[in-house]
Amino acid sequence: MKRINTNIYPKEGHFFKDSDGTTHRGDTWPGVIARVIKYRQRAGYPPGNPAVEVIEQACSRNPILCNDSEGNHQLALKKSSLKSRVLNWMGLARKHKAEGRIEYVDGQTAAARAQICATCQFNTALQDGCASCRQALDALRTEVLGRRALDKRLNACLILDEDLPTAAHLERETVENGELPANCWRKRTI
Secondary structure, eight states: OEEEOTTSOOTTOEEEEOTTSOEEEESSHHHHHHHHHHHHHHHTOOOOOHHHHHHHHHHHHOGGGEEESSTHHHHHHHHHHHHHHHHHHHHHHHHHHHTTOOOBOOHHHHHHHHHHHHTOTTEEOOOOOOHHHHHHHHHHHHHHHTTOOOOTTOOEETTTOOBHHHHTTBOOOOBOOTTSOTTOTTBOOO
8 A cells, every 4th residue: 555755745736636537636635535525425426435546646646755555664664663662661671670570591591592683684773863862772771781791783673672682681471473583582482
């Protein structure tokens, strides 16, 4: 399914040419869709799916306005907000440590987990962001892990929204998630 970037104003304006030749114009794409709906109701035409029709026509007329709502666009959105989700996860880990609810695994187990994560396709670097975000993440890691060694190859898990250098050291339950690779140490296999 195509999606229109509403931040781009089309040079020819917002419009849709209906099957009977009527041109519907509006100030926005939702405005055009609303006009098409009202027009078809008044004219007694079948309603169709104006939202999809308007978007498809606009995208075929001017492809630069559009992108796929699935695939690359969604992945880019997920990556862009990964930093926020990881910082939230780290804040929760800090809270759990303060409450005495965190258990650590031994160094050998953490190293084995790190080896798996280091080669995983979902080991995703956080967007560069500001220095204060990086400092906050480093401070949270130190607060949660103390002096435990961090594997520099690890970043964040794009699927679980966790900080991998930290998660590798924590006693964690397995999860049922079909997106995780078969060899993931967090994936429930039974």
